[in-house]
Amino acid sequence: MRGVLILSGGVDSTTLLYKMLSDGYEVTALTFNYAQRHKKEIECARAIAERLHIRHKIIDLSSLASLLGDSALLGGKDVPSCHYTEEAAKKTVVPNRNMIMLSVAAGYAEAHEIPEVYYAAHKNDSTIYPDCRPEFVQALRPAIRLATAWHPVELQAPFVDMSKAEIVSMGLALEVPYELTWSCYRGEEHPCRSCPTCIEREEAFALNGRQDPLLGEKD
Amino acid sequence: MRGVLILSGGVDSTTLLYKMLSDGYEVTALTFNYAQRHKKEIECARAIAERLHIRHKIIDLSSLASLLGDSALLGGKDVPSCHYTEEAAKKTVVPNRNMIMLSVAAGYAEAHEIPEVYYAAHKNDSTIYPDCRPEFVQALRPAIRLATAWHPVELQAPFVDMSKAEIVSMGLALEVPYELTWSCYRGEEHPCRSCPTCIEREEAFALNGRQDPLLGEKD
Numbered sequence: 001m002r003g004v005l006i007l008s009g010g011v012d013s014t015t016l017l018y019k020m021l022s023d024g025y026e027v028t029a030l031t032f033n034y035a036q037r038h039k040k041e042i043e044c045a046r047a048i049a050e051r052l053h054i055r056h057k058i059i060d061l062s063s064l065a066s067l068l069g070d071s072a073l074l075g076g077k078d079v080p081s082c083h084y085t086e087e088a089a090k091k092t093v094v095p096n097r098n099m100i101m102l103s104v105a106a107g108y109a110e111a112h113e114i115p116e117v118y119y120a121a122h123k124n125d126s127t128i129y130p131d132c133r134p135e136f137v138q139a140l141r142p143a144i145r146l147a148t149a150w151h152p153v154e155l156q157a158p159f160v161d162m163s164k165a166e167i168v169s170m171g172l173a174l175e176v177p178y179e180l181t182w183s184c185y186r187g188e189e190h191p192c193r194s195c196p197t198c199i200e201r202e203e204a205f206a207l208n209g210r211q212d213p214l215l216g217e218k219d
Numbered sequence: 220m221r222g223v224l225i226l227s228g229g230v231d232s233t234t235l236l237y238k239m240l241s242d243g244y245e246v247t248a249l250t251f252n253y254a255q256r257h258k259k260e261i262e263c264a265r266a267i268a269e270r271l272h273i274r275h276k277i278i279d280l281s282s283l284a285s286l287l288g289d290s291a292l293l294g295g296k297d298v299p300s301c302h303y304t305e306e307a308a309k310k311t312v313v314p315n316r317n318m319i320m321l322s323v324a325a326g327y328a329e330a331h332e333i334p335e336v337y338y339a340a341h342k343n344d345s346t347i348y349p350d351c352r353p354e355f356v357q358a359l360r361p362a363i364r365l366a367t368a369w370h371p372v373e374l375q376a377p378f379v380d381m382s383k384a385e386i387v388s389m390g391l392a393l394e395v396p397y398e399l400t401w402s403c404y405r406g407e408e409h410p411c412r413s414c415p416t417c418i419e420r421e422e423a424f425a426l427n428g429r430q431d432p433l434l435g436e437k438d
Contacts, residue, residue, distance in 0.1 A: 057286065059282065059283070059286065060282045061280075061282070063278065063279045063280070063282075064278070064323060064326070067276065067278065067323070067326070067327050067330070068326050068327065068330050069329075069330030069331070090369060093369070094326075095325075095326040095327075095329035095330040095367065095370075096322055096323075096325045096326030096329055096363075096366050096367060097326065098366065099322040099325065099326075099362065099363070099366045100319070100322040100323055100326055102322075103315055103318040103319040103321075103322040104283060104286070104315075104319055106314075106315045106318065107283070107286070107287050107313075107314040107315030107316065107318075107319055108286050108287065108314075110288075110314035110315055111286065111287050111288030111314045112288070130365060130366055130367070130368035130369065131365075131366040133365065135365055136362065136365040136366055139358070139361045139362035139365050140359075140362040140366075142358045143318065143355065143358035143359040143362050144315075144318070146349060146350075146352065146354055146355040146358050147315050147317070147318045147349055147350040147355055147359075148314065148315060148349070149349035150309065150312070150349065151314075
């Protein structure tokens, strides 16, 4: 089995990578540089792919940043310091980012006759980001299938009904090296522990009765 | 009314631009550099946008070319010299190109709160390219709407049931300066008159009892 995975270098996509490998997939991972403030995640994705000896492509879409508005993730606004709220989510959304990445991934998959594209949208994301919701996945799936009619590509989002805590639970069982992953939107030396994704990550580990190994390193 | 248009610099999208302006739209045109062999079309798009004094962005996606296989349009295969056939179309397809461009256009539209994205897929294309077919447009439309939920963007493809000859007929009535447009996949000084898109273009003018002004210039 062969699959393309969008690998950000964060908790969710890294867990999905380990799950796919454990299920016997030959994975090609694609990581996107969209001029995100937290470029550190790209280096994390690279380190994870190298450790696993999988095919990995870093795709430069940084030219799009100036077109896609003033998201905090692109440096246009300050990163909010709070739990995810609709207001915080709107500051950190990059318009249509996931569809852009999935379109490129589907093109790559079709060109290489790989029948599946995976991404790690999950239930926490889906309450805040429109392009992580099950109805978006269900709508995009047939569009991708039709666009790639000569070598049909199927969109898979197996975590779409799972919480981040459930993903971490799966990942702990798979021995995912979470110390290699990165989430913090600020992208500084250590996680800020105050931006929405830091708070969510720390909670997901706490719900599993564990400390995030990234915080352990700091202390 | 405000709309984003994907403007290649060819006959179809240029006619759609004139139609939108004639309908009273304020148009932002997006032209994509995907490392196509016929880069000349990008300069044509620029000249058309300048003549019309519309907002125009040229978006550099050339970094994707190496990921998307060996299409003749990317220089990987020879451009076929024949009418469009399934075989010729397969040589010239760039996998998922239209969904990639439409995803970026939808992200741009959402970021700028522009409610519609237009592209000029038409009936001749739809018999050959999967991502020009009505069923693809119908599938992608709700996916874009869901992904841009905070400022919903609607996908419009008003030529999807029109032939290229019908588009040229509309454009002649709108006095589209077709001498400024470019179609030939070879992208040399003059149209080659033997690649699929040259043959199709010449036929569309002939069906309107007219000569393509681009050929007139040559003779």
